[in-house]
Amino acid sequence: MKYTNKILTAIVLTIGLSSCDKNEEPSPLSSLYVINGTVNLPSVKVNTTGAAFDFSKFNDPIGYGAGKIYSVKAGTVTIMGASSATPAANLFSFTRDFKPQAMYSLYLAGQMPNVETVVNEETYPKYTGEVIAVRVINLMPNSTPLNVTLASTPGVNEFTNIAYKQQSNFKKYAATDATPSDYFDFQVRDAAGNLISNYLFGYYDAINGKNKYITLVITGMIGGTDAATPSVSFLLSN
Template sequence: MYKPSYILLISLLSFAFVSCKKTEQTPVITHLTLFNAMPGEEKLLPSFRGTAPLNNYYLSSLFYYGVFDIGGRYAITKEDQPLAIYSYPDTLLPNKPLLDLNLKLTKGSINSLYFLGSVAHPDYLLDTYLPPAHQAADSTFGIRFINLSPGSKPVNVYLVSAGERKEAEGLAYKGITGFKNYSATLKTSDYTFEIRDQESQQLLTSYTTIGIGKPTENAWRFRNFTIALIGLPGESTEKLKQKSFLFNNY
C-alpha cells in the first residue's frame, strides 16, 4: 500500500504535468488588422498561405478599397507569417501577387497592415502599436493620425471645434502620430478635425466625431481610434479623392 504522502506527491506531479501540457498547447494570439488603402484597386485578396495555389476562393476575404469590417481582423499564432496580396479577380497562376510578404510579428502584439501605392508600385505599412488604457474616472478616449495618401505632401491636423489648435504637424506619407487623450464627459461637444496641406494650408478633408456627451450614443469613451488620410492628391472623383477614414482600435 502506498503511503498518503507518496500518493499526494504523485497527484501533484500529475497536476503539474497536465497544467504544463495545457499551457504548451495554448497559443499566444497576435492581432492583425488588414486594410485596403491602395487607390484604384477595388478588391484585394489576401492569402495566408503565401504564393501557394489558391483553391477555395470562397474561404478568403476580399478587401474593398476604403472599406473595413470585422472580417479584416485576424488572430495570428505565428511569429513568421507568410502573406500574399493579389489583385482580384486576377488571382490565377502563373500571375504573381502584388505583394509577397513574410511578416515578423511579435507574439501577443497588436498590428495593422495597410496596403498602399498602386498596381505598378505596390506598397504597404505595418504598424505595431499599444493602445493606451483609459481610467473610468477620467472619461477619455484616444485619437491618433496617420497619412495613407500616396504622393501626398506633409499635412497638418487641426482641432477646430472651439477655436483652433494644431494636433499634428508635418505628417508625411506613412507618418503616424501617437495617441492623444480627449475628454468624453456628458458635457463634451463633438470634435472636428481638419487635415490641411502643410505648405499651402489648403483644406484636404475633415472628420467630426458624433455622439460624444450623449450617454446612449457615446461609443467613444474609453476606446482608441485612428483618423487616416486616404486617397490621391489632386483627384476629384469621389472614389479616389483624398478623404478621412476612421479606424476603431482597441
C-alpha cells in the same frame, strides 16, 4: 506470445502518442489589423496563414478605406494579398516575425498597381477617466506632410507634419455623453493651411470610441477625383 506482445506494445505506443497530441497546447497567436488604403484598389483579399492559398475561393475581402482583424500564428509568417478583381495575381507579399499575443497593424498604401505596405507593432498608452484616444496616418501617395486641425480652432494643429506612410502618436480627448451633437470636426490641411479633407467625429462615434483607440486614416490623392478623392476613414483600433 512474442508476436502478441509486439502488437500490445504497438497499441500502447499509439495510444500514448495520441494522448500527447491531444494534450498539446495550441500554437500562440498574434493579431493583425489590415487596412486597405491603396488608391484604386476597391477590395483586397489577404492570406495570413503563411501557406498556399486559393484567393478565388475567399469571399471576405476588405473594401477601400476599411479594415479587418486577422489571427496570425506567432513566428515567421509570410503575408500575401490579392485584388478581388484578379485573385490569381499576388499584389503584395512580405515575411516577418510575429510575437505571441502581440498586436500589429498592416496598412496598404500606394496607388494601383503598386501596393506599398506599412507594418507597425502596436503599443497602446493607458489613460484614466472617460477619454477617446485618436491618432492619424497619412496614406496619400502624392501628399506633402499634412497637419490636422479642428474646425473650431483651424490655426491650431492637433497633429503636425505627418508625412506619407507616417503614423502619429495617440492624443486623448475628453468623452462625455452630454448631447447627441457633433463632437469634433477633424480637418486635414497641407502646410499652407489649405483644407484637403475632413472627418466629422460625431456623437455616436464618441459613444463607440469611448475608452478605445481610434485611427483616422487619410487616403486618396491630392487633386484626386472619384475613387481617388481625398478622404478620411474612422477605424477602431481595439
